[in-house]
Amino acid sequence: DKKVVRFGQGAELEITDLVERKDSLTFKANFLEQVLDLPVTGKYNATNAMIASYVALQEGVSEEQIRLAFQHLELTRNRTEWKKAANGADILSDVYNANPTAMKLILETFSAIPANEGGKKIAVLADMKELGDQSVQLHNQMILSLSPDVLDTVIFYGEDIAELAQLASQMFPIGHVYYFKKTEDQDQFEDLVNQVKESLGAHDQILLKG
Structure with a gap:
């Protein structure tokens, strides 16, 4: 029994x-x-x-x-781990692994944390791998966890996440959604890094997930 x-x-x-x-x-x-x-x-x-x-x-x-x-819990690196950026901003790193459930939960968690005084909240989201034929659809579902009332800026990186970036651009104010490609032919990672540096203020919080 x-x-x-x-x-x-x-x-x-x-x-x-x-x-x-x-x-x-x-x-x-x-x-x-x-x-x-x-x-x-x-x-x-x-x-x-x-x-x-x-x-x-x-x-x-x-x-x-x-x-x-x-x-006295010992945490795995890059699983809901807070770090400091060079300019003093708070980084929430959750890049150890990515699946739709994990991305949804960390977005909800990040959104629920009060913003720093005088700071904004930024999310950087990258492709979730190995989702098969439903990958684009599963990425698109994350739109339900993105709120322009909470997040100031969302930055997307990858290939399967491109449609989600398009959906977000219809929801967020102009200039608050950025998309950078990562395909076999093109990788705009350096452009992404430059955009993060430009967007990130000293009092901001930024989520890294992908």
């Missing part, structure tokens, strides 16, 4: 309190006494940590051990 445990709103395992900050989060779950701290942002990370906590408890790990383990 296998025990089935469900998680999510109204399920057996549920996050009851979640506080997200720029580079960390705290949460409680309905089966935990303690508040857990994670040195990473993103609601999806809280969900993953909640599930891991439940499994650990079933294996006899104490809540205090779980709390300490998450507190």
Whole structure:
């Protein structure tokens, strides 16, 4: 016999309190006494940590051990990692891997983080690879996660992402969407770098995903 445990709103395992900050989060779950701290942002990370906590408890790990383990979590480089640009801007690097779910979640996370005082929010999005025949369609779905009310500028790079850039240009003000090609015949990466340097202010936040 296998025990089935469900998680999510109204399920057996549920996050009851979640506080997200720029580079960390705290949460409680309905089966935990303690508040857990994670040195990473993103609601999806809280969900993953909640599930891991439940499994650990079933294996006899104490809540205090779980709390300490998450507190000293060692993160994989370029997975929801904050860095500093040379001019002082905040870089959220999430380029370790890319798939539609991951891109949607990091865009939602980045959009939910308050902008720095006097700064704007910029997203740089590149092709997601190995999506097969549906690649362009799956890229286009990301338009639902791009809001001109939150993001000032979006910069696109790649081949399959070209249609998404076109969709975004119809939604954002003129001059706030840029597209740079990467095909077998042409690579405009240096142009992209120059555009980022031109757009990025010292108080800005910029997301790198692709």
